Amino acid sequence: MTGKEYCALYKKSKDRAYDALFECYCDYVYAIVYNKLRSAASREDIEECVSDIFADIFFGYDTASSFAGDMKGYVGTVAKRRAINAFHSLAARSGHFSEEAEEKLFNIGSDDDIEHDSDMAETRSILISKINELGEPDSTIILQKYYYDRSSSEIAEQLSMKASAVRMRAARALDKLKTTLASAGITL
Amino acid sequence: MKENREFDMLENADDKTLELLSEVPVLTKEEKERLLAMSKKKLDKMNRESNININNDGYEVSGVERYHRPKWHAVASVAACMLLVCGIGGTVFTLNKNRNAIKTPFSDSDTVSTVGSTSPAEDTKIIAGKLIGSFYDASELMEGLPMSIELDNDDTQTVEGNDGSPVVYTRVASKWSTADELNHYLTDTFSGIVLDDFSAAFFDYTGREPAFREIDGKLYFRKEHDYTEPADEERNVIGKAAIEVENYDGTSFDISLTTDYYDTVVMPDTPCYGHAVLEGGKWKLDSFRTDVASSQLRAEQDPDKFDKEDAMDLLMSFENADRMLAGDIKLRTDRGDIKYLDLSSPSDGKGTAVYYRVIMSGILDMDMMKNEVTSAVTEPALSKSYAFIYDDEAFEAPMFKEFDGKLYCRDYARGNRYNLSGNPEVISNEDGTYTIIALNSIPGGTEKVKFTAVYEDKCWKISDFGYPDDEQPTAADSDAPGIAKEAPNMLNDVMKVMNGTVITDEIDHLDNDTIYKYCGMTNPNNIAYYKVDDPRFSTLDDIKSFISERTVGSYREDLINAITAHSDSDGFPVYIENVENGKLYSRISRFGGLNFTGDVEVMNSTETTMTVRAKVDDPTDSYMLIFLELDDGKWKISTFKYM
Numbered sequence: 119m120t121g122k123e124y125c126a127l128y129k130k131s132k133d134r135a136y137d138a139l140f141e142c143y144c145d146y147v148y149a150i151v152y153n154k155l156r157s158a159a160s161r162e163d164i165e166e167c168v169s170d171i172f173a174d175i176f177f178g179y180d181t182a183s184s185f186a187g188d189m190k191g192y193v194g195t196v197a198k199r200r201a202i203n204a205f206h207s208l209a210a211r212s213g214h215f216s217e218e219a220e221e222k223l224f225n226i227g228s229d230d231d232i233e234h235d236s237d238m239a240e241t242r243s244i245l246i247s248k249i250n251e252l253g254e255p256d257s258t259i260i261l262q263k264y265y266y267d268r269s270s271s272e273i274a275e276q277l278s279m280k281a282s283a284v285r286m287r288a289a290r291a292l293d294k295l296k297t298t299l300a301s302a303g304i305t306l
Numbered sequence: 307m308k309e310n311r312e313f314d315m316l317e318n319a320d321d322k323t324l325e326l327l328s329e330v331p332v333l334t335k336e337e338k339e340r341l342l343a344m345s346k347k348k349l350d351k352m353n354r355e356s357n358i359n360i361n362n363d364g365y366e367v368s369g370v371e372r373y374h375r376p377k378w379h380a381v382a383s384v385a386a387c388m389l390l391v392c393g394i395g396g397t398v399f400t401l402n403k404n405r406n407a408i409k410t411p412f413s414d415s416d417t418v419s420t421v422g423s424t425s426p427a428e429d430t431k432i433i434a435g436k437l438i439g440s441f442y443d444a445s446e447l448m449e450g451l452p453m454s455i456e457l458d459n460d461d462t463q464t465v466e467g468n469d470g471s472p473v474v475y476t477r478v479a480s481k482w483s484t485a486d487e488l489n490h491y492l493t494d495t496f497s498g499i500v501l502d503d504f505s506a507a508f509f510d511y512t513g514r515e516p517a518f519r520e521i522d523g524k525l526y527f528r529k530e531h532d533y534t535e536p537a538d539e540e541r542n543v544i545g546k547a548a549i550e551v552e553n554y555d556g557t558s559f560d561i562s563l564t565t566d567y568y569d570t571v572v573m574p575d576t577p578c579y580g581h582a583v584l585e586g587g588k589w590k591l592d593s594f595r596t597d598v599a600s601s602q603l604r605a606e607q608d609p610d611k612f613d614k615e616d617a618m619d620l621l622m623s624f625e626n627a628d629r630m631l632a633g634d635i636k637l638r639t640d641r642g643d644i645k646y647l648d649l650s651s652p653s654d655g656k657g658t659a660v661y662y663r664v665i666m667s668g669i670l671d672m673d674m675m676k677n678e679v680t681s682a683v684t685e686p687a688l689s690k691s692y693a694f695i696y697d698d699e700a701f702e703a704p705m706f707k708e709f710d711g712k713l714y715c716r717d718y719a720r721g722n723r724y725n726l727s728g729n730p731e732v733i734s735n736e737d738g739t740y741t742i743i744a745l746n747s748i749p750g751g752t753e754k755v756k757f758t759a760v761y762e763d764k765c766w767k768i769s770d771f772g773y774p775d776d777e778q779p780t781a782a783d784s785d786a787p788g789i790a791k792e793a794p795n796m797l798n799d800v801m802k803v804m805n806g807t808v809i810t811d812e813i814d815h816l817d818n819d820t821i822y823k824y825c826g827m828t829n830p831n832n833i834a835y836y837k838v839d840d841p842r843f844s845t846l847d848d849i850k851s852f853i854s855e856r857t858v859g860s861y862r863e864d865l866i867n868a869i870t871a872h873s874d875s876d877g878f879p880v881y882i883e884n885v886e887n888g889k890l891y892s893r894i895s896r897f898g899g900l901n902f903t904g905d906v907e908v909m910n911s912t913e914t915t916m917t918v919r920a921k922v923d924d925p926t927d928s929y930m931l932i933f934l935e936l937d938d939g940k941w942k943i944s945t946f947k948y949m
Contacts, residue, residue, distance in 0.1 A: 133510060136349075140342045149328035156317055162644070169341050173348035194321070241315055242323045255834055261330045265313040268332065276334060277834065278806065278893040306313070 119143070119189050125181045136176050139189070146190065147171050147197045152266065154201035158208050161267075167204040171197045241304055248298050255279070256291040263288045336660075340644070350502065430551045434561040437582055437591040438549065440495050447517055448507040450530020456480035457529065463521045473515045475526030485509065485520035497585055498592030557584040561591075607765040612740045616766060617730045620759060621744060623682035624768045628724045630679070630695050630705060632948070633716065645709045649702055659703035661714035671713055672696055675706050684760060684767040691723075691929070723931075723948070724755070740766075743774055753910055753917070773909045786908045789941050790918040793932045794902035797943055800856050801900070803849060804865055806880050806893040816891050820884060835882055835891035844890055846883045858935045858942040900930075916941065 119142040128135035151167045159167070174196055179189075249257045255277050262268040262276070263284075270288065274281040296306055316323060333341070443454035461477035482488040492504055508517045519526050549563045561580035580594040607616070643663035676696045683692045695705045705716050730744040742757040758770040816835040843849055846869065853865045869881055882891045905921035914936040922930050928948060935944040 136346065137342065140338070140345065144333060144338055144341065145331065146324075146328040148333055149324055149330075152332075153317060153319055153324060153327065157314070165337075165341055165344070169344035169348060172342070172345035173352060176345065176349045177352045194324075238315065239320050239323075242319055245313070245315065246323060246326050258330055261313075261327070262332060265316055265327070266330070266332045272334070276331060279834070 128181045143193045150197040151201045171200045252291050259288050260291045433589050434549050434551050444504050467515050475528050478525040478527050497590040609761045617732050617742045625724050627679045660717040664713045664715050672708050684762050684769050790906045790908045793918040794920040796856050838890045838892045858937040859944045861945050
């Protein structure tokens, strides 16, 4: 969605503009937040953070003088910043601050360990490509189950399948993925 | 927090990986709706705080400067929660009672200044009176009642509503001429949650057209009800003496009052509580609740007298319990305060019950909720249906439930059983009970329904409900039981087919390009269509014939349209006929059918219509009404609903 499209919609109806922006970027924002908070937050905390981000964007995006191009960069920046703040709040709230987690969080994009970052990026790239090789619906199932921590019944509903089929496919796909990753020297 | 650690390496990923992860569809439609609602609610708060800051800084918001009007969204109205038991919103039990409205002697539109009100003297009572009067005026406007404003009926505007249907607005000819003026009035008079609710209803009511719109610089009102001023003697007036002010501390005070009547329902001595705060030099009402629960604990009734008036009052309370059971009571809830309850035996097709926190209601806890229901309903009707509203021992996920001592309402609407109208007939029984016969609106007409009223705990209550004996099937309907027995199976067959087929070839599936071609939808990545291997269906026409043979009327039309329309929850059709290879493809059904117990009863029948009551275990011990019609010599389903 471009800023121009958003502003045009906003002039007609703010509500529709909010709805359209949300529909366009909710998966993206959720992915960013989940990625940052996965190990530290509950699903409710993650939802809280996602809604904060959209409220920030709805409130703060200047429709009068905004950039006319793609809004994804803006949305992504707000999301990442908010997610990192949320991570801090959650860590403070829980009373124990994991230095390791903190370190991980702030090492992203830093130049401190370029080699490690590069290795990690490559490993992730291989993992994603191997997951994609599983084909649909297995690639979606496996990410939803083992990364997004969704239950089989939730995945089943999303994909119009039976929960038992999801369980079976997930287990088989994970085995297959482990095998193919092992051949690439990666252990899950 | 997460148990699955296999993919930890994906955490804190780079942008490219994030892009790929965001393509995995995770959020369901319901989750998206909830998140969007939460975001908008937070936006409302930010806008409101932003406005307060402007005022606190001493800036005057003028007509020239663009006024940053708060964007409000709320899920239910103050009046609807005030009227939890009165049922003004939605279907109203339209007994022929005169509408008695509260009209205070203070209900002018002047905002309340602090001049002369620095001590807790009579002045604060006058302020309280004005605020309460303004509150009731605004409540009426929120419900579409133009009682406190004048309208120019010659100046109307028709706009396209949220659902595409035309909505007529009539120009406001008094009090306010623009939306900004009205908004100033609201922000000068109300604060907190009261302001939230009125602003939402006036300007941007989610799922419903706002009460006001500014069109071409003029203010228009959406009149929902024609209202005739009641004669003065019918009007109930809150006297000054009824309003009490307590806990005055210079910047806030509590208000309490009792009312005798509100709207269509008699509620003697209903206690109400408000709170006023001093903001920006003005007194504002920031909370208000009507303690309908205690008002519903009705006064002691005469065990030897039960007339038509008593029956009407009792049915009104009963119908509200019915609406609570159906999830049709629009309580004000905090959609951001959600509780999830994992069900050990999924009762509504999903494994989790969702509850929203009830706020600003006169009903504060489960005991009050139980009193509410049991003040109008008793055994065996309670166990038969209505205990599902509050009984969390008998039911895993009742309509209302407490979490951490707070009351939550389940997000579970399934249609109410009764929509009563007309004058009920009261018949005295030999055992001291009374039988009430009333008319119930059903699709396409009305039906007679029967209630039993018994005297218990010093008041009359409904102990049973059903159909009058003379509405039972006659000898002419000798095959009625057989038809009734088949009705649940027929309904399940239809519902299953409408949800996709279970017999599919899991290898032969459509690729994304083909899905895109037929659906015109983007991102079909997560949608799987498999070839239908059910021998009954090879084309879309087979599906349509199957539906046509089992359904009739508008229900049939809706279903047939839905087969190929993009009507499923995610916008994709259930079936696709691939004309290139002539094969029929379907999404895999996730619907295994309702658990009918086999307990069926013909409740009503004519030569061409029949109403069948079928027991169903979704949720436990529920009943469903299946309406049948004779069409082309065959009994078909015209509609159905939960009892």
